[in-house]
Amino acid sequence: MIKVKKFMALLFSLVLVLSLTACGGKNAETETGNAGTDTPAATEGTDDGTATDNAGTDTAGGNVLNVQFDVEVASLDPQIATDGTSFEVLADTTEGLYTIDASGLPALAMAEGVQKSDDGLTYTFTLRDAKWSNGTPVTAADFVFAWRRLVDPKVASEYSFIAEIANIKNAADIIAGKKEPSELGVTAKDDKTLEVQLDVPVPFFESLMAFPSFMPVNEAFFTQQGDNYGTSPDTILSNGAFKLTSYEPAATTISLAKNPDYWDTGKVGLDGINYQVIKDSQTAMLSYQNGDLDVVTLSGEQVEQFQSDPEFHNIMAGYLWYISPNQKVKGLENLNLRMALALAYDKSAIVNNILKDGSIVADFAVPTLLATGPDGKDFRETTGTYLSTDKAKALDYWKKAQAELGIDKLTYTMIVEDTESAQNVAQFIQSEIQTTLPGITIKIETMPKKNRVERMQSGDFELGLTRWGPDYADPMTYLDMWETGNSNNYGFWSNSDYDAIIESAKKGELALDPAKRWDALKNAEKIAMDNAVIFPVYQKGDAVMIKSGVEGIEFHSVGINRIYKDATKK
Structure with missing residues (x-):
């Protein structure tokens, strides 16, 4: 069954009374590429962040999900991305402290445990054993580096405000240029222990931690890539369910393969995902009918034609x-x-x-x-x-x-x-x-x-x-x-x-x-x-067509719109 997020009883009911349920966000769109073709080799690297060629990962075949986008991915830098299309791909490839489960509630991800102080001002996260796709461990320092980038005025992230929403200690003053990024209330106590201090309690804090702006970045790898970071499979690391095998800015096709180094890879049902950017709805539907797409969004003119089809789904x-x-x-x-x-x-x-x-x-x-x-x-x-x-x-x-x-x-x-x-x-x-x-x-x-x-x-x-x-x-x-x-x-x-x-x-x-x-x-x-x-x-x-045999896609109205970790294709 397709899992559709139930938002009514979300985080507000949980915490803001503590009751609160709450990006940015946004959607995004070009010519079609052929689904099901062999994708370029994925990249791995050495512990010092040097990317090296991997044996080619084939994402062709029956267990690869072919999905339409109607706008291009704008950025795969988690601290720079601002749109829903980019967020979706980031969620495929990168995992933060939390994810959002099928019911819309925050669930532990890179964090395997959390302790919260009685006053709600200090969170101490214990990280699970996890690796980046170049073999280096995911550490607390990766979160510290990423979050400092988020609030650094020199980076000028459009999403720096979300650190203020989270009320992370000193975030507002750092964004305003009154304090240094090193004074942000986030500390790596050791490789597996991340401490976060808040200015005031935030009932929906754990929900925020699933948002892409708070995803980790490996500093050594980022520094090595420089301005090229996030522009190709060679310049991106994954710690999520999938890893990039084909991508470039403004690309009309984006390919991902299942990440064998992901800590929970045994629960990932797909071998890969191929995204195709197709702006014209008629062209997209033809690709769907030809079997080149498994998931496609309909335009208004097409709804009446297909709404009685068992593969039609209406999602708010x-x-x-x-x-x-x-x-x-x-x-x-x-x-x-x-x-x-x-x-x-x-x-x-x-x-x-x-x-x-x-x-x-x-x-x-x-x-x-x-x-x-x-x-x-x-x-x-x-x-x-x-x-x-x-x-x-x-x-x-x-x-x-x-x-x-x-x-x-x-x-x-x-x-x-x-x-x-x-x-x-x-x-x-x-x-x-x-x-x-x-x-x-x-x-x-x-x-x-x-x-x-x-x-x-x-x-x-x-x-x-x-x-x-x-x-x-x-x-x-x-x-x-x-x-x-x-x-x-x-x-x-x-x-x-x-x-x-x-x-x-x-x-x-x-x-x-x-x-x-x-x-x-x-x-x-x-x-x-x-x-x-x-x-x-x-x-x-959203009026969406989903091929019969495709199950487990989670649709959400908040944060990440579609999550594929539990998706399967028969």
Whole structure:
């Protein structure tokens, strides 16, 4: 049976009352390569980190899973990667202290034991006997090195903030340049003992430890590879269930083979995984029907055709798709204009007529089925909805904006990644806005996802159709994005009341009172929505075809979207 993550009773119920259930994250997309071909030789190395050729590992054959991606892998450096596609491959090849089990709960991985102090501020992990794919042992020092990289301002990781979310001691000051990375609250007591100190208790800390940003890196190997680290099988080490046999940046095919050196390799059912980046849904489905793919994602146009097929599966994902307005662009600083744009397009038509994949209308910033509060209820059950489609109100807001800005017409360009579904949604929104708000022209500029993300991170955009997937099971995985100065605050919005709530909920008085914290986060979402910081569009559902005989793929809405360790193929 396919295992679908049940998020409702997750970490919030476990710990934040301790009740909390909570990346980033994101998805990603090109021409097809032939599945089932022999892959290049895997690489091994000596203890000093020198990579050497291994006897060729053949990942062809019946026990290799062939999976479609619709966007390219952006990075296989765990401290640099920011998107769900990269996270998925990292989870195949690299293992942190914890993983997430089939039910969505954190389970020990590289750590075989943990002791937590009574005050919740110190975790002491005992590492199991495990090896990197070059034969060197995985040690506590590998975690120390990786985590210091994560917070080092010189590295400038886009995910450095997650160390602050984890409240690792001194992380915030190090990221701000006030302290040195060596002062981070993580210490290798010996090769097998890792001590982590926190500034304040974090109920979902163990869940965070399964996130790719906290995966270990072997320092000697990393140093030897230099700028080439993570760019090919020769420049990547694995301590996970699989190891890379074929990869290069922006590759359209990525091949992995079962890692015989993995500590739990006996439980790994597949001999390998072949990923193919295919952006066109028709091409992808033809490959599936021809037997070249085992797992493929359908577009909205294909759902009606295949939804009665026994190999069809509908899976609710955690991704929130939204439009981010850059408030440094003239006009978009005006609240009435932002409100007009946010209310002008029919979200129901998007999910029902374009996507048709189980996606739902998003009238919120924090998705449904993400986090359970101290009251045992999903965050969305006891809070409001915002920015619902209302074309008449949108026109009224547009007229107010015209008067305030002293203009009759405006033209903005919306940047969009070059996936089929993203372009279809963008074109519909373009038509809706231009029809609802006479005088506004929306142009669309398409590009690979990596470029779209880079443009938005640098502020080189006007409107951007983007998405965020939850990194951990708590509303903060969304809400802290819009704090002043956050690297994911693409629109450069700033609100002191909002900032105060977020900071207190992370490490202040609210952090120590789960019920008050929960109510405060609801208020924070309302502030953001009332200010139209983003224009929500939909919460993603996935329509997936999975070949009969393939079992054990775990689908998750938080962190890593798909995990294959327990997958089998008959």
